[in-house]
Amino acid sequence: MLDRLYGASRGRGARAPDGRGHGVEDGESVPGRFARAYYESGETTWKDTTWLGVQTLKCPLDLWIYQELIHAVRPDLIVETGSWRGGSAHFMACICELLGRGDVVSIDIEPDASRPAHARVRYVVGPSTAPETVDLVRGLSAGKGAVMVVLDSDHRKAHVIEEMRAYGGLVTVGSYLIVEDTCINGHPVEGGFGPGPMEAVEEFLGEDPRFEVDRRWEKFMMTFNPRGFLKRTG
Ligand SMILES: C[S@@+](CC[C@H](N)C(=O)[O-])C[C@H]1O[C@@H](n2cnc3c(N)ncnc32)[C@H](O)[C@@H]1O
Numbered sequence: 001m002l003d004r005l006y007g008a009s010r011g012r013g014a015r016a017p018d019g020r021g022h023g024v025e026d027g028e029s030v031p032g033r034f035a036r037a038y039y040e041s042g043e044t045t046w047k048d049t050t051w052l053g054v055q056t057l058k059c060p061l062d063l064w065i066y067q068e069l070i071h072a073v074r075p076d077l078i079v080e081t082g083s084w085r086g087g088s089a090h091f092m093a094c095i096c097e098l099l100g101r102g103d104v105v106s107i108d109i110e111p112d113a114s115r116p117a118h119a120r121v122r123y124v125v126g127p128s129t130a131p132e133t134v135d136l137v138r139g140l141s142a143g144k145g146a147v148m149v150v151l152d153s154d155h156r157k158a159h160v161i162e163e164m165r166a167y168g169g170l171v172t173v174g175s176y177l178i179v180e181d182t183c184i185n186g187h188p189v190e191g192g193f194g195p196g197p198m199e200a201v202e203e204f205l206g207e208d209p210r211f212e213v214d215r216r217w218e219k220f221m222m223t224f225n226p227r228g229f230l231k232r233t234g
Contacts, residue, residue: 022221025198027188031221038222039189046224049087052094054116056087057152061220063091069148069217069229070095073175075102076144079137081128081163082153082180083108086115092150093120105140107133108153128153129162141170152180157195157203164204168211171232177211182228201227210234 024031038045038059049056056063070078070092078092089106096102097120107124115123122140126133141147149167151160160179171177182198184190205211210232217229 021215021218021226024218024221024223025183025187025226027186032188035183035222036188039183039224051087051091052116054087054090055085056091057084058088058091059222059224061222062224063088065217065220065223065229066092067095069176069178070102071099073146073148074099075146075148075175077141077146078102078104078148078150079141079167079170080104080106080150080152081108081167082106082151083112083115083123085112086121086123088150088152089121089123090116090118093118096120105137107137129159129166134166137167138170144172146172146175148175148178150178150180151197155181155184155193155196157197157199160197160200161204164200164208168204168208168232171211173232173234175232176214177230177232178225179228179230181224182226183224187226198227201230205230 022031023029024035026032027036046057046059049058049060080089083089083106089104093104104121105124106121107128109127111125124133124136147170149171151163168177179197179201182201185193185196185198187198211230212233213227214229214231218226
């Protein structure tokens with residue numbers, strides 16, 4: 001029916017049959033050029049994005065994907081590193097509230113008393129990879145049926161892979177380890193960043209066979225997280 005209204009999506013942007021993504025990380029593709037224009041206009045695009053009035057440093061298409069993922073997985077616990085103003089934690093907590101299931105623990109090295117309170121959110125202040133932080137989160141996730149992890153703190157490769165090693169094991173089979181901002185370091189934005197989340201993902205996949213990239217969640221073509229949605233399969 002929709003194909004009759006809009007035409008079947010078979011153009012450049014359609015997902016490749018082998019499950020490859022839309023090529024957003026290729027800066028010359030249409031999605032890649034849009035991603036660069038969008039990212040580089042940050043002050044009026046992703047930096048000026050709010051959820052219920054709280055700044056949320058996300059692309060709205062990715063937020064919609066989070067809603068679909070949370071609905072699909074129904075996590076009992078979502079672990080987020082990198083709270084910033086609390087917008088993404090608040091967003092995920094609101095989705096959990098609508099589903100009647102799930103809590104969020106959000107970690108940031110910086111305290112910020114203005115982060116929005118929500119009955120389903122617990123903010124933890126401290127370095128995400130400090131043993132006491134990791135131990136606290138391990139304790140909170142013990143015995144949970146489904147756990148999802150979102151890494152969105154310090155985007156340098158060394159830190160991201162440390163977080164992946166620390167928190168990857170908490171992700172339950174069928175759930176996701178989401179590595180934010182794999183788009184930086186030229187995939188296709190911020191070419192001069194240096195090794196970042198994408199490079200951490202590639203190294204991590206080589207050492208942990210329990211995870212695979214699930215490019216279905218890149219279906220809207222534009223994402224800050226190309227190859228960043230990792231499904232735990234084993
Ligand atoms: C990109 S922002 C998070 C954005 C937020 N998730 C959102 O979508 O609105 C990154 C945050 O990571 C925090 N951060 C940086 N290094 C960290 C570390 N080692 N441990 C925990 N948080 C860290 C920063 O203080 C900052 O608030």
